[in-house]
Amino acid sequence: EDKVVQSPLSLVVHEGDTVTLNCSYEVTNFRSLLWYKQEKKAPTFLFMLTSSGIEKKSGRLSSILDKKELSSILNITATQTGDSAIYLCAVGTSYGKLTFGQGTILTVHP
């Protein structure tokens, strides 16, 4: 059975801190790893990673995939209160199924 595990489950930081969120996976037919941000309802797409070692960046957010270690990290630098959300990691497999981790709840205090 495909499995995705995220750590930590929750994190409380202050504005300006840098955070690193972790995602590890055990799946058959790996195709891609995706990160989403969920604030109220709809998960919002952040990154899609398919190749190992290539960092993707968007503003203060960046992510990298390590296929050898079956893992990925999401970094957020200079955190802001607006970064408070649940961050979901998902792995895409052969027929488009996404298997999600349980999410990391990030709380950023002013």
Add this chain to the structure above:
Amino acid sequence: DAGVTQSPTHLIKTRGQHVTLRCSPISGHKSVSWYQQVLGQGPQFIFQYYEKEERGRGNFPDRFSARQFPNYSSELNVNALLLGDSALYLCASSYSPPSGGAGETQYFGPGTRLLVL
């Protein structure tokens, strides 16, 4: 451009009833997937449809069914509702089926919050 839309936004049903949830994908997207998200957990895959054909099914009972229409919109039906079916039901669309590349990226709608009493 409009994103993925879902209706209704909220729904309250009683045990044993059935429910139909609707989803319209992003214009040009031909693939629709359905997920169930229980409070405190990540979304769980229910179905994927591409060009009106079921491409994948998750580990859900036969009470759950879905279909995709010629305009690529989709319906999720749940029969004989149980208390445990209370959840946020998310629909996601993507441009292509799993064929590699950015076309596979799934974009989510706002969800339908279902409460079963």
